Amino acid sequence: MxxxxxxxxxxxxxxxxxxxxxxxxxxxxxxxxxxxxxxxxxxxxxxxxxxxxxxxxxxxxxxxxxxxxxxxxxxxxxxxxxxxxxxxxxxxxxxxxxxxxxxxGHDPLWEGRLTLSALDGQGQVLVDGEPVGTLSTSAEDALVLHSLVLEESWRGRGVGSAVLHQLAVDHDGRVRAELDPTPGAADVRALLVRRHFDAPTPDSSVLTLVGW
Known part of the structure; x- marks a missing residue:
């Protein structure tokens, strides 16, 4: 074999x-x-x-x-x-x-396995109850996402997209991203753009969810 x-x-x-x-x-x-x-x-x-x-x-x-x-x-x-x-x-x-x-055999939403804790502040992303990353948010007229950082072994597995979808569902599509200049921010921005976020300028750090 x-x-x-x-x-x-x-x-x-x-x-x-x-x-x-x-x-x-x-x-x-x-x-x-x-x-x-x-x-x-x-x-x-x-x-x-x-x-x-x-x-x-x-x-x-x-x-x-x-x-x-x-x-x-x-x-x-x-x-x-x-x-x-x-x-x-x-x-x-x-x-x-x-x-x-x-x-x-692939669920893009990780249903029943993904949990977001302590929104409106610094929170954790958990899969099967185990932390796999962190996110930072605040609540204004829309939910504002400041950062989303996954552990290296969990990147590229679709967890980030599932997190974004859950945030959008929970807030009726009213989600804005104002990304902190942290390592990995460029990757998160690219992910957001693929998931129907729009920017006023190509290099803007502020993105708004559209088409929800």
């Missing part, structure tokens, strides 16, 4: 954030069945079949992965990356876009 490839393992860690039981339970829902293509008469869609394979692979030690398993990881990573790049405007909690991603 092929030796585990660090790049493949990193892809897997970044794009699969659903547990086996979460994938299996999701596949029993009407929302899961409502998206994706399927062969005539087939019970499962292409995405559901991929998610079933993912759930099976989560239970297999990495040292026992086959070449086909490695190929599946790359396939899942490709699908998740392409679809996350098309993040729709507004509240995506019940959108077909999110349903399709969940079929494959």
């Amino acid at each position: 092929p030796a585990p490839n660090d790049d493949v393992l990193e892809l897997w860690r970044r794009v699969v954030n659903c547990r086996v039981e979460e994938i299996e339970e999701w596949h029993t829902t009407p929302a899961s069945s409502s998206v994706g293509t399927r062969a005539p008469g087939a019970r499962w869609s292409v995405g559901q079949l991929a998610g079933i394979r993912t759930a099976e692979l989560l239970a297999v030690p990495v040292a026992e992965w086959t070449a086909a398993d490695h190929a599946h990881v790359r396939r899942v990573a490709g699908f998740v990356r392409r679809h996350r790049a098309q993040w729709p405007r507004g509240d995506v909690r019940e959108r077909r876009w999110r349903h399709a991603l969940r079929n494959w």
Whole structure:
């Protein structure tokens, strides 16, 4: 069997954030069945079949992965990356876009796993109850986001986008960003722009959520 490839393992860690039981339970829902293509008469869609394979692979030690398993990881990573790049405007909690991603084993909102503590001040970003970063906010006519910093091992896993979505949902889209000149601010700004924030000038540090 092929030796585990660090790049493949990193892809897997970044794009699969659903547990086996979460994938299996999701596949029993009407929302899961409502998206994706399927062969005539087939019970499962292409995405559901991929998610079933993912759930099976989560239970297999990495040292026992086959070449086909490695190929599946790359396939899942490709699908998740392409679809996350098309993040729709507004509240995506019940959108077909999110349903399709969940079929494959990725929840862009980290539902049930993400918690934001102590807003209106310095707070923590927690996943499964464990701190993975910090955010600083204040409350005015809109929620103002001053900083969002994730631990290095949690960057690139979609947590930042999920945080922004939760903030927008909780404040009816009234969110403004006034970024402190801290390390990583440029990365946060780029993330905000991708998530439908707008700036009065290209280099402005003040961004406002639009199209929510």
